[in-house]
Amino acid sequence: MPKNKLSITPPDKKKTLEAFFRYYELSSLLFDQKQSEIYNVTDIPKANKFYKPAKDIAKQLQINWKTMTHEESNRIMLALLEDSFNLIREIEDSKAITLQTKIIIEK
DSSP states (O other): OOGGGOOOSSTHHHHHHHHHHHHHHHHHHHHOTTTOOOSSGGGSOTTSTTHHHHHHHHHHTTOOTTTOOHHHHHHHHHHHHHHHHHHHHHHHTTOOOOOOOOOOOOO
16 A cells, blocks of 8 residues: 555544654564664664653662663663653553564565
């Protein structure tokens, strides 16, 4: 379906998709070893859109960004994922979400 023919109804579905892809992008950043080597949250590049939210969470949790342990880093990563996931649920008001995906295998 061409992009200009795509209709998303009701309008909050567009917000849901944006939130879902944000969650997916964050998951990919943290877990896709081909894309990046994020062992600790401090490995997120400063230019990345998830860097500032990660620092904000560290501050909220009273975790020192420069001296945090790996366990503290994992706690921040989970909090980032939780925030992204909960954004989807807030938009959908806890309704069930059905996503249809198509997997294409490149040769």
